[in-house]
Amino acid sequence: MSWRRALKDTARSGITVERKRLEPLIAVRGAAGLAIVIAVSLWLFGPAAAASSAFGAFQAAIATFQRSWRPRPELAIASGTSLAVSTFLGYLTISKEPLFLALLVVWAFAAGMSWAAGPTIGLIASSNVAIMLVTVTLPTSVAQAAGHAAMMIVGGLVQAALIVLFPVRRWGAHRDALADALAAEADYARRLRHDPVASFDPQPLMEARNAAAVTPRQARRRPAELHGARGIAERIRPVLASLADPAMGVPSEGPARDRVRELLASAAALLDAAAHAIRHGEPVSAPPAALATFRTPDTGSILTGAPYRAMTRLNTLLQDVVETAGGAPQEDAPQEDAPQEGAPSGARGRDTSGSAAGARSAPTTRSRPTTRSRPTFLALIPKALKAMRGELHRGSPITRHATRVSAVAATGYILGAWLPLGHGYWAPLTSVMVMRPDFSQTYSRAVARLAGTVIGVAVATGAVQAASPGTLLSGTLAVASAALMYLLMRTGQFATQACIAAYVVFLLGMGGEEWTQTVPERVLLTLMGGFLAMLAYAVYPAWETPRLRTRLADWLATQGLYVAAVFGSYADPSASNAPDVREALLTARTARAAWHAAVARATAEPVRHRGLSRTAADDAEDALAQLGRVAMLLEAHLPERGATPVPPAARFADALRESTHQGAKAIRERRVPTWDAVREALDAWETEGTDKVVRNTATLVLDTLTELSEALDTAVPPMTLDGTAPEMPDGPRNPKDPATR
Template sequence: MSRRRSWPQLFAPVPGMRPAVVAGLVNAVAVGLPLPAGIAFQHPVAGAWVCLGAYVTAFTNKGGPRRSRTLGLAVAAVVNAAAFAVGEPAFGVWPLTFVLFAVLVLIASLGDRLHPWAGRLGTMPATALLAGAGNTAPDQGAAAGTALLVLCGGLWYAVATVLLTPAPRLGPVLLALAEPYRLTGQRLARIAAARPAAPEDHAQAVQAQARAAAAVKALRGQGGDEHLAARLDPLLTGAAALADQTGALHTTGSPPPAVASACARAATVLSARLLRIGALLAHAPTGPAPAASPRQALDQLARACDLLRSRAAAGAEPYSAVARASRQRRLLVRIAHEADRAHVRAAGLPESLRTTRAHPAPPPRRGFDRAGLRAVLSAGSPTSRHALRVTLVASAVLAAVSALGLPHGEWATLAVLRVMRPRYADTMERAGQRVAGNLIGGTCAALAIAWIHDPDVLAALLFAVITVGFALRPVNYGFWVVFGTPLVLLIGDVSDPGDWRSALERIAMTVLGSAAALLGGYLLWPTWERGRLAARSADAAAAAAAYLDAGLRRLLSAGSPDGLGTAPEGAARARAAAEEALAAAADAERRARREPLPDRAAADRAATVIATLYGLVADVTALASVTGPGPAGAHVPVLPVFAAHAVPALTGPDADRRARDLAVLTGALDEMRIHLEDLHTRRQAELAAGREAEDTPVRRAIREAGPLVELLERIGVRVGQLARLPR
């Protein structure tokens, strides 16, 4: 279960994110180069202002095709410079000050919901306005010159990114494609070690698969590269198949003791195989090859299963153990075959493919959506509440620090803009990251300002800070604050050298602004996850029930000539909807625990429901792995009865109705167990009669019915657990 995040966890990497080393170097040159240039030409203050213009524009860099990216950066440079130019004169007229600032913050808070340009510019125009207000130019000409330098910095950044940003390559796509293989290999290793799985494992696998699919999909479309996408599609499909087969293996439970060692060895070898495929795709060191090949490990498992079958023929082992071991061996064989195909495809990719230029299709152009804007601006819209909340709190802090004349008060206002999030739990986390990052980074900057007086050393230090800061920015916001704070302070030290006290004053203003953000977020229309946790859990349960219904209908219709039931596409859509709803519920549960005065009992109940639903979705997904080319449920009696009552037992309107459906469901499972035990008894007799190697009808029936009955029993148990929970 989730707990309130500790200080070290505030700097935990975001799942799926890696350091952007190339982006760090590009930004170091584009943002940091004007400073040493200004020092070299004996105009360090001018270099600092150009550097600041590039820095503010860097935050509007959303990537994308080179032409649209450069145009966006140029427009952002002009807008930011205009806001900076207005800043100083506007702050002499108080009503105009707050109208301008409030409008800019409101537009930034509405973001993409208002217009794509509003989302791209974000809070940077408001930031530039505050920076302009802090500029104390001696006359209007000097102020205009400073604004022009800021404009030059933004335009320089746009040009520098054209020259320095490498063309998009396939390397990041292959990295995204490698992640599902790596996670599946790790999950298989946990199965081999008999370690329990957590709901987070499934969520991480789903997110990794979605990122890989999105990366490959970006190559498609008009202007994209269909040939490369088609070449990577089999690897994407193979990753999904391996994840599902590994999930099906997990649902079979622990292997019988007689084959446990051989089964664990085979799973360990296959885990190493999948990790090796991920390393091949990521162009990472693959490490030494395993001591045993998958074929050798599976041959050992086959011999262990044969020995177990012989013991069953002698009456020393129940045939149910034989059936389970055979089921696990078949799944491992499927995983091995799929891994072999994936390994051949990954190894067959030419070494030059990583550096091959990718041609992603340009994103669709979006215009002004009036209907969407009206919906966003409605009184009950979370977006409008958040926009008003940020605007009011930021404006109030700006008024307070201006009225009190607090030095560097703009840092308090900036802290509000950076900290406040739509959900209060996220605001609390951001506040912790902002304060911790400023304390660490600001203290280091104060020491550097006090000790370093050589401009060349200062410029070199600034280059290193920008490189590391922008490289780690995608990994965690806390890392960015640690390096972003000294970055701004060191730029400011060029115009006011040796003033280390300013760093301490800015840290104090950051703490003040973060505290104001926490207080304002708590008092003004807060969005509490604990109030929506029950609804999120109910949505996840409904989506899981729809997926269960689709899976059972598909099972009933498999191989039927009339084609009735749920098509694979329908089942896939139901699965995607269930996984999305579960991810939203799990996210709400984690946030609810981080809120002040959390309802831990409600969060624990939600965590129990979510974990059970994750298991139910995994079991339904495993049903697809046991359906053969023929009617999969032909050897399972009363399967239609089970299918007719499973979903009502989960979603019934009242407890009595759910209890009646659950009783029918339990009776159907009892009949299935009796039927399977009878098949095992008959097969035991066949083994005693020397028909061990013969593929008799009884053996085929066990092969078809055994896995299904086991999965349906697991589904029945989970449905019963959910049905008995209070609503």
Template sequence: MQTGGQAADALRLSTPDAGAVARSLIGTLALSVLALYGVSPTAAMWTLGAGVIAGAIALQRSPGGRVPLVATASVELAIVVLLAVLSGSYDVVFVIVVALWCFAAGMQWSLGANAGLVASAASALLVIAPVTAPTLADILLSPLLVLAAGLVQAALISVRPPRRWRAQREGLTRAYRSLAADARSVAADCAADVDDAPMTWLREVFANSQVSQQPRAYHGGYRLPERLAATLVSFRSTAGGDRRDGVPQLLSAAAVLLDAIADHSHTARRDAEHALVRVDATAAAVTGAETTRAQRFSEQLREAAVLRFGQLHRPDLIGSLASAPAVVRSHLTWTSPILRHAIRLAVTTAVAAAAARYGTLGHGYWMALTVVVVLRPETAHTYTRCAGRMAGLAVGIVVASALTVFWQPGPMASVICATVFVGVAYGVIRFGYLAVVVAIGAVMVFVVGVGGFTDWAGIFDRLVGVLVGGGLAVMAHVLLPDHSLIRLRQRAGELLMTEIDYAAMVVTAFVHEVDHPAEALSTAWQRAFRARAAFEAAWGAARLDSPTLRRWLRSYRTALNAVTSACTTLENSLPTHPSSALDAEFIAAVDDYIEALRGSPPSPAVPWSLDTVELSAALRRVHDLASTLATDNGAARILVGELTTITGSLADIAIDRVEPVAPSR
């Protein structure tokens, strides 16, 4: 998602399709060659870096809304390159620009992790600005070429999406069209059948690709259509009866929405927005015994629309950008972790840039570049990750320098070498972010080499620059740590999130066939165990003697232990064939509970939270359907009992956890 090591954590999320990577690299290579022979090596350096960043954004984002994201990031990259071109030859001005931009980049984490990562990547392009005075062509054309490199990536991903996404998109399209046809049939005839063949085929499409390599919006994407189908089947007994209950009208409106979700024309989003309004209205008008089921169906349809289009009825891109300053201003408080990260990043990068400009260390830009790579608003394992990124960069530098000991490539050869190592970075994603940092370190050696303003010798200077920059980053965390109560609140949220992920995995294994369940459950538990250790370390470091906080800690531990105990009970009672003894509608209700249990994704700016109202409503639906199962169904009774325990414990945490941990102003 970015040129610096900040890209590492983003890139490790999923392995892109090889064809999409190849197209992205070819587009980056073509624009870089154009910049090299049409403008200057420095322009080619920035164009290459921007193409890599934009390509990573396009390849790693969820299937919806990639083009606006890449286009917006390209504009930001062009602005940063313009600042670099104008200030690079004036040392004092350059240091000031680096400080101001890095402060702004740090504050962008308040808009979300993706915005923060892109801003950090842009900072990497800024700190490698050469000392030499730019030509008029550099000033005028470098930002334009950077913008063009990003827009080319947006065009490539729009015209030719990755193959894996295409196959899954086709499967989802077929499933939603089939559901739309079934909804119309059931609305007209209560005895109509619901075709399950598209659902079976959809499950096979998703099963044939690695789960860890799917975009978030496609993760387990076959389950939502299956839940919709199960709810649709449950309407069969009433849809063709008394039309005054509103069920046929709801199913007709649902069919229109499902058709819009399956559509890929430019009007699909607008049609879905209108259809969703009608679905909500008809669901609210359903009366009698079908009211609860209608509301559940409406929520599932909304979830399907959000997965397909993103949040509906949201402001457009201009409106979102206009609201960003207000969000940033809300974090201009001393206890905000975002503000403290921005100060750490600005001061440390400015010090590193000044040391590079006024010191005698060769390749001094590696100090500031390492700061950009290492510093993030992290709340757990900060120093371990800093050390890991530093080591990764050092290994990458050694690998790249080993290639240039006897062969010193020119600008064109450097472009090719950098492009090859970007491909390597995509290839090693599956091995974790440290492997990606190694590749990114080698990429940066050749990206700077494209500019031609430094010699290839000096591996020792590069390594010293990494060591000094990493040391400055660690020192910044030591001198300006996050507020102790804020850090404790964040660690508490991380622990709660990992504990819930473990619970969700256990519940999923209870009602669905899971590949290698023992391994999956063990991995989830290990994450929760590490998060608990980090939380206890944060509590010990805070040294808080408040009786209120101590009472909160006891209740927090008690609730989490209850969740763990419930999960252990479920894990010890896992059925051999989960779905054989459970009704399809009951399984769909449990899937709804799992979705409510997982909550919203975490953000550096906002502690992780859980909507207990939604979770309690999902539990009630599970209870209602459990009452219709056979009385001798022991597995269902165990599941419902432990879900009740989990929900009650999480509700206690949600009630008690905010006030005791809230920072004092």
């Protein structure tokens, strides 16, 4: 993509206002906390302290809007406290400019590194640095600075108290995550009616899994309907696929296919009903017609063999999910790890998830609920520090981001102080607020910041000129601007930045500053800060495009371990291989998510591919997704203990495990992977004439690996030391490539 197109796309993204579900009650609660803090501060300490405390309460409320599965009060307190510490330390050094500049560099670098611990922590840390640049100018003594810091902590405490006293949709985010997973499976069931090999994005299941991890305190308060349903949902997905897949025995047309379509439609209706019940905390209203479909007497005469077993298993799982959504406690982890019985399939098609099945047949008795453990907020601190240390190396995108942030913050502060505009902190403030570890977010936020600032400042200036507000009215207008920002926060950066600009104008006006002192310079310095942020990324980038091969190699390696674990379960059914299969699947899902995130970022970058074209990347993705589907359908029917072992599956699994490891290494080195060991293991298996179903699936695995090599064979070859392209070894060629025809 050219720079012109990349800038155009990111600019359009930055000023786009999305249609999102608004949460007015949460916005009102955040604005109420801000109003309380401003009113009390004005009454006790005056406008300057009110402005500082308002920033603390404002930022604390923003922190609670971030996507986090942790208790919101803790986020508000952490945000207010960290801002107070930043402000107090900043004021102690502001009189000595070199010392303050050093503090700013260290603080900005730490804020940049904090993105390694997650976007929520990264956003809070970055906002603290940006707001510190404003709040350090408000106190006039150390005592006042301490008082302002204390009021910032109070602002965070007030927001936390309001969250506790007036909860809005308690467990709402967790409910939404689980409901989204069930709704995604309902949509998947409907698509399978028309496309028996339709793809499935496991992202909702991954989000639900993240939401299912709770702290001990949360575990004691979690609603019963949030227990166990996720594990059942994980097991439903492969059963839906195996029921619809023609390779399982159901013809593409005819009475059996019609009955399968009816079953899939009924399953979708029941899953939607369960999702609605969980999302709203209501009893499940299961459609009677959907329940009756699974009780139709002639189903046994229409469906036989594997399809009938899949139908029976699906009926049981749907009953479980409806019962669980109605509030009955169920275990979390054990159920999600149990696969279904039956025969495997070698169906082909694009899929990205695999199955969450694990152990043998599902238990029929209820046991005490178990939970996935999430560390407490304090226990998260060493984990965050460990994540930051892990990214502290030269090639890390996070380290590059931290370096850019610190350099730009220092440069912007020096330029702002040098220019005869006053309030020079607006330039570094803008830079710190808009900079992100990836290109598209940095540039889109810079455009949104500038456009939103112009609109917000214009509206606020018009209001000030028309009403000439005093201290009280300025504070009221600031609260109203903050409330509107909280309401529109999820609709995009443009609306958010416009509200923030108006909020700052009104808040500083409350302290006695005229609009003529802030408006022109704010616009100019905001433009300069955004330009510095964009220039820094262009000069010292962290492009994702050159790392696509590494991401693809990681996905291949983890996908190979998952497929090998599935075949290993057939080689030795007496062993407890389910946990290995489950862990391998989760690792493969994580690698798949990293690949898709990398592709999304690389698509917006003005960088040419280096060894992996867009077409090759798409074809390779299809091949790996297909590999996951083949393994998923085989894993959906793992043999029970006592079943006949398939010894050749062990040799095939070993060959697959080693070959995918070597194949991943070849991809990183820009070579085409080969699968000679896998082919030899399959040839040996063919001569032994054992389980044909599993062996046929192994054939499909080899086919998908061959397709992967064909896709990568169109990539740019590596360069030798003398700058010439070496001769490529004989191997599969892509028939779509004109050069190979």
